[in-house]
Amino acid sequence: MAREPKIERFNQDVLSKYQIYNSIFMTLPFDKVTNTGVLLPLFKEVCDKGFAEKQTPTQIVENFFELYQHNPNDEEKNTLLFRFIQYIERQVVLFDAIEDAAFTKVNNMVGRGTLRSLKEEAAEKGLMSTMKEFLKTFKVRPTLTAHPTQFYPGTVLGIIRDLDKAIRVDDLLTIKRLLAQLGKTAFFKKEKPTPYDEAISLIWYLENVFYHSVSSIYNYIQQNVFDGETLDNDIINLGFWPGGDRDGNPFVTTEITLKVAEKLKTSILSNYYKDIRKLKRKITFGELPEKINDLEHQLYQNIYYPSKDSVFTLASFEAELAAIRVALIDEHNSLYLKDLDGLINKVNLFGFHFGTLDIRQDSRVHHNVITEIIKEVTAAGLGIFPDNYEELSEDEQMKILSKVSASVKPEDLKDDMARATIGSIYAMKKIQAENGERGANRYIISNNGSAKNVLETFSMVNMCGWENPTLDIIPLFETVPDLEVADKVMEQLYTNPQYLAHLKRRGMKQTIMLGFSDGTKDGGYLMANWGIFKAKEALTEMSRNHGIKVVFFDGRGGPPARGGGKTNQFYASLGPTIEDEEIQMTVQGQTISSNFGTIDSCQYNLEQLLGAGISNELFTNPTKIIKEENRETMQELADISYKTYSDFKAHEKFLPYLERMSTLKFYAKANIGSRPSKRGSSSELKFGDLRAIPFVGSWSQLKQNVPGFFGVGTAIKAFEDKGEFDKVLTLYKDSIFFRTLLDNSMMSLTKSFFELTAYMQKDPEFGPFWDIIHKEYLLTKRLLLKVSGFDELMENEPVGKASIQIRESIVLPLLTIQQYALKKIQDMQRTGEIDKDTFEVYEKMVTRSLFGNINASRNSA
Template sequence: MSEATVDVADLHAPDDRESENPLREDIRLLGRVLGEVIGEQAGADVLDLVEATRVEAFRIRRSEVDRGELAERLAGLEPREANHVIRAFSHFSLLANIAEDVHHERRRRHHRREGSPAQPGSLAASLQLLDAADLDPAVVARELTGALVVPVVTAHPTEVRRKTVSQVQQQISDLLQRRDTDDPAWSAHLWREVLTLWQTALLRLSRLRLADEIDEALRYYDLSLFQVVPEINAELRQALQQRWPDAGLLATPMLRPGSWIGGDRDGNPFVTADAVRRATTSQAGTALRHHLAELVCLADELSMSDRLVTPTEELYALARAASDDSPFRADEPYRQALRGIYRRLAATALWVLGEVPGPAPDAVLPAYEAPGELLADLETVDRSLRGHGAGALADDRLARLREAVEVFGFHLCGLDMRQNSSVHEEVLAELLAWAGVCEDYLALDEPARVALLTGELQLRRPLVRPDAELSELARGELDLLRAAAEQVALLGPDAIPNYVISMCESVSDVLEVGVLLKEVGLLQLDAAGRPTSPLGISPLFETIEDLQSAGATLAAMLDHPFYRALVAARGDAQEVMLGYSDSNKDGGYLAANWALYRAELALVEVARAGGVRLRLFHGRGGTVGRGGGPSYEAIRAQPPGSVAGALRITEQGEVIAAKYASPHLARRNLEALVAATLESTLLDIEGLGEDAEETYALFDDLAARARASYGALVHETPGFVEWFRAATPIRELAELNIGSRPPSRKAGDKITDLRAIPWVFSWSQARIMLPGWYGTGTALESWVGDSPDRLAQLQDLHARWPFFRTVLSNMGMVLAKTDLELAARYASLVPDAELRDRVFSQITAEHERSVRMLLAITGDDHLLADNPSLARSIRNRFPYLEPLHHLQVEMLRRRRGGDDDELVRRCIQLSVNGVATALRNSG
């Protein structure tokens, strides 16, 4: 096959390893059970239709028949028949996903049993690398000062899976893992779960509310995080202290969870003052419920009698303070002490929540005012146990609870606040006018704004009274910030640690937030006039231009005396957030990735010069077009100095379920974050050496070429927006009940008005995946030209530079999921034939270039040579996508042609769900 006619289906290497047999057997079993359920529930005719379609879909993937025949046959189905087929293949995809996940864990267990070498991305492998590097303890101590890894859970406007469906999936997964048991009821149990799945609606009747998103995120704590986060922190602390006992490492937990759900109001009108209270209170309730339940279990377990052991006097003091006069516990001081601890924590819960999330105490004791007080009591129990030879008991549940209290406190996780700089600007203009300070703040230039804001920040008085008559926007923002101040006062500064400014472009953008925080008491002046705040202010750089000027913007911020004093008050630490989604939508895949890399280099240099410790917050999504891809490789691909012991990273939507639905998944993914952070901080990973500046200049050139190519299509091609809206289901996404946040920031028909998430999601549905590759082929091909030396230079960089290797690897993953034959069927929905062909021909030509250049640089003969797991996954799952795409296109055609049948609309929504399920990282 010539390079000009590369077909993605032929680019995946065969994989006939014997180790994959259990996976194939699981998929066959689940498919057979689903078929039996369909036959019983929907009838033989439906089963025959589904089975015939399945056989045809697999023959298409093997290139035995033309897919046009299947498309034509499916186009003739009535909506009810189409509905059955869509549901069946959505469930096939979902069950194949379950089988894959079970197989991954099966292989991991096998490798552990066989004593295989530690896998890259595990703590064990990273510690081996650190040992081999023979690091100076002083360097380790310096670099890991304030070490922090924070996965930040965010709501996702394209999360399609219902909680109910996820729960059934988990049941099926548990059953598959017990497949080899002798339980005679196992098959019947599996059949019932698949039946439940078939009879459960895949679509929600109503759009998710923000409260639902908060609750959905919190359930992952019980599923995995309460167990795994403390375990990893304890193991990591022990491992590092063994290696560098005098370095004073990790005085506080390195791994801590975070959240945006309920605090991110950029474009989300549902994030209000009540939402902030709901989010922080629900989080606190989850933490306190966990701690209280563990105390109950501890009291049951620690039954030691002081007739047999001798506790410490401090333990007896705790027991006496408990006021427990039960004669049954008269000789059981640990149980008495733990009842007292429970009563105090219950009083804390009553104070914070207004209720006790557990058994009501039978006596009232003073509440704990801070987690440190609870920890001190638990440490008293620990010391006493060790004093009479019960260290094994201290190292069990008690140790886990101590770790949990240390990391989760009473607040569970930090809730970030986020708002767009344009909103701050508008609100502050109104407040300044109301107070008579400035009639037209918006008319001021940047120096005048900075001077005015600096003056305001040095005054202790607020701008407005609580009863001031303000616009709905200004009142809402102030009420929300007051709610945040209340929750910080109630739960402590860890409850709301950061304020993120979207579209931050200047010093005034940062100072505006400072004034608003001062207005509600979240920024104050001490007796000497120095500013303090429990919240860190984090600029978010999102567009290509903002990323390119990020270093200069941060330098200007740190040159401002008042703001620099605020940073000093927070330990000379400054967080900066980097946006992957909007930069990609703005400039394309390669240009965005390089702009981010360059921005990080500049920010590192500015932070060093300014004497501050930089922490980067990576706003990555699930897809490559939004910064997605394997986290371990992504972190290792960061530029030198940009990780520096600290990392915050967003986790979104379907990615959350894929990473945290079970303890083994959570452990694997959280270990990868920590491991990559350690390696990037303590080892020289970039590997460019003296070639760095030359390489950077080369990629400046490549990025400019890629951006020009991308912009020529997306921003300059006449009719492109019309083409995009016709050829993808972007319009229909608004009808799906898949998130609380609107798909667009504001009403409008411009690409810039559309959120990056539905932008990427729509391209995924149409199997074009354009945000993950477009423009890169042109950039690489035009730079290389006919020069073997230039190609060799890129091949060398791919071999030794993690950044370039990760960029191409992720692009290969996206190209492997692209299917331009299916995409052509979506393009057929564009009514203007000339526009249809003009745009699609540009897309197909660039796709050919991208595939060709990627293979030339990597030296591989197929796209997924470095990712056999995904290659196998595509073989297993993608045949189930075939009928979903054909039916989605047909139903879109009918709906847009005026067919108002409710079943047609439901078929579209179900097909969107099914495609997203099979692709796994769709938005």
């Protein structure tokens, strides 16, 4: 029997079940306000009708109270609105759990882009040997970050997981209990999490999801592509940022870094311990039980009573498992060999480190640290730097930086930041000694704009007495100007004798990170993506000319405005002009829970990423190569879009609008992440201090999604106006890359809802500015439909669109409440009549509304 269309499976297994379970949820008595569950659907109806009739959020809320409440006072009104927020937050959780439970029914786990599908296609076309050779070196590396784009505390994530299981089997009694539990479980965090708290939250995914799905994929490839042969390539390895990402986070200390590394080690050992205990129940013959008992004991000791004198190392663990394997084959007819091989594969994949802890810091911090170190070591007469270093030319300084060799210890330094920065390098050495080289072997430099930035970091590494350091230095290019010179910066490094010697020791491989989030914030949607594409091309060509394998590490967020959207499709669109032996990317916030939150979704999405790489290598597609005439069109579109966005960004009302009309400042009050919500300590808002997440998030909360489309419509209209629209159509038809960009922009437009903020059009100060945004939205929507030939946005993605529509419908009352509270705050500030207690209530209302709105966007990637 043929499978039903995907949209029908979605309607049956997601939409219908949500309607059923939501009706149960709405009848559960878990709050002190009578009939909240009955009133919320009525409020939703008033919102729908009100926006259709062009009412303001304030009018909608007041109309609701007039229709369904008997002269409530302000306290009663606010109490009910908070209860609505409480219900809606949990409706989003319920929908998440239902989507998770239906994942394997809605998505074809052996369909297009999966390993089984690609293997069959390769076999049919006689390309199995090519596929095999490719998989000997190709890798996918998701790096989990603690960037705060997800608001679920660990307790709620646990409920989602339990709901998922109960919904899969329609266990109504358990579902009711879990929904009742959900109703009483707090979402709001009274205190900001520490970096260690964030690490613990994400290690949960490593232990419960990635450990199983990554090894399952590896086992499949080993058995079905390599016919059981030993595979000397981990294929999927994991990166980890919480506890190592110091960029703008003063709370990440050397002690935290070491503590997180220790937790990663004990976590992976705990998973091995569970697997050893399972093996112990099966391998009960010969002399093997004694060997397994000994491994069980050693794992237990190293988890709960670790000792510096322990002789239990990764090498000894691997050797013992290998000895058991030989005995199983030689003496016991390979009984339970597959189970043992599964554990051996996990040990090869995860070692004693689980995920590689990356260290990251800003280049400007490094420069200040170097300046302080030079002052101190010069004053101490250590002779590491010449006395006139600051007076030398940049070229002369770079020569000195590349040749530095010393032993400077953190305790030798007086400056706090210098101590912390040098301390982080010593921490990497310590982690490698205890967790293996893969424990921490990457140092990332944010805001990298020059070769000197890299050599300053290189010199600090060499100051730590680390001979032939086993780490990679990774520059992160973020802004449009930095992307334009990235290849020239790297060529300076490749021709530097000392840095080249370092690369030779590291296998002539250079990892380069590119920032989609800050790139979009800086240059707008089209220019950021095109700028990164061109930078990758230039870096690929130049690196190949120097005999260096370049690896690109993409700093991607969840929504299209931060490099998210259809990630797998994006990688599948890259052609041979871009090095693609590895796919490395950050995964953060709701993208972790939506794409990698369950074993099924994690395995599916990792396979899709692997499939993108395999497809690029095996199956030639001419639409992946952008023709010269199309490149000219793309460049002109990007240039026009960039100017449009830059002019918009320079508008005198741009920052005041964000500061006073959006939720920007409320991110700092939400206690969702350990990192401050902006750079710098100035009370005055500066564009350069804005972080990408609250910046993009604030536009999302307004349902305007500016970073995902602004400038796109104007750029295409320029071609329409001069009678060259056919050039855009040709680019769209010929280039998968461009089609993917427009598809992702459509997602941003689909999630926009200008009726929510239409009241701002009449605002005496910000009305004209709101008009600018709205007109660009309408223009972009019209022209994207014209280019694509669609009658409606996301016409080619009915399931994705349906999921978005349901989620947007769920949170519409929440958005209405948030705008109502924001308007109350704005009115008080403008009149100067501020009642402190009332003001704080409305601020809390706005902040609490952040949670559900962001969580509802988890399908953004």
